[in-house]
Amino acid sequence: MAYVFIVANCWNCGKELVCNPLTVPSHDNTPICRDCVREVNLIRKARGFPQFVVPADAYEAAETN
Numbered sequence: 613m614a615y616v617f618i619v620a621n622c623w624n625c626g627k628e629l630v631c632n633p634l635t636v637p638s639h640d641n642t643p644i645c646r647d648c649v650r651e652v653n654l655i656r657k658a659r660g661f662p663q664f665v666v667p668a669d670a671y672e673a674a675e676t677n
Contacts, residue, residue: 615673624648632674635667646671 618633622645629645636643646666653663 614676616676617673618643622648629671630673631671632667632669634674636670637664637666 616633617630619628619630620643621628623639623642624644625648627645627647629643631643637649638644649664649666656663
């Protein structure tokens with residue numbers, strides 16, 4: 613069994629993160645960290661907009677086939 617993950621910097625804050633390249637939220641193929649997604653979701657909720665759904669495995673290694 614093999615796993616794959618990427619190490620990248622968050623599109624918004626620049627913080628380094630490890631994530632699943634298939635499910636992590638991103639902007640122009642640049643991942644967005646969990647903290648930034650939470651912050652945006654708080655703002656969206658306060659304004660009555662739907663929140664972004666983050667898959668449970670977004671910040672974990674992905675199993676390869």
